[in-house]
Amino acid sequence: MTQIQTPKEDVWLVYDGECPVCKTYCKYIRIRKAVGNLQLVDARQPGELMDKITRLGLDIDQGMVLKFKDAIYYGADAIHMLTLLSTPSGIFNRINYYVFSTKLGSKIFYPIGKAFRTLILKLLGIRYIENLKKNSNTPTI
Numbered sequence: 001m002t003q004i005q006t007p008k009e010d011v012w013l014v015y016d017g018e019c020p021v022c023k024t025y026c027k028y029i030r031i032r033k034a035v036g037n038l039q040l041v042d043a044r045q046p047g048e049l050m051d052k053i054t055r056l057g058l059d060i061d062q063g064m065v066l067k068f069k070d071a072i073y074y075g076a077d078a079i080h081m082l083t084l085l086s087t088p089s090g091i092f093n094r095i096n097y098y099v100f101s102t103k104l105g106s107k108i109f110y111p112i113g114k115a116f117r118t119l120i121l122k123l124l125g126i127r128y129i130e131n132l133k134k135n136s137n138t139p140t141i
Contacts (some may be wrong), residue, residue, distance in 0.1 A: 008036035011085060012067035017042030018126050021117045028092040031085045043129050054131045061128040076110035
């Protein structure tokens, strides 16, 4: 009996490379091998995906972005989808699955994680990325 293999798709996760919370999350999250490879993109570095995110009007300081199979997921939807693609191996991934595997859980707990990130950035004096302001044609005063 021959098994039909579906082609793997890379999963692109855009995160803040200077944020300790984001870096820790990216260090431990694991996606299932059957899905493909997880590609991490530092939102502070210029690139095509960041350009697309900005063109879509998505504020990277207000939500993470996940690209999978030509779809872009933002904020709570991004972490929910990433969780569904993740492996349940390891304590971190099990907790992540328990918290974010439902849309309701993601909608409740994602803003808490985002608030924690904001607090950490302020305490450490790390500036926001401000991707929407960088490409704005509006002059800043």
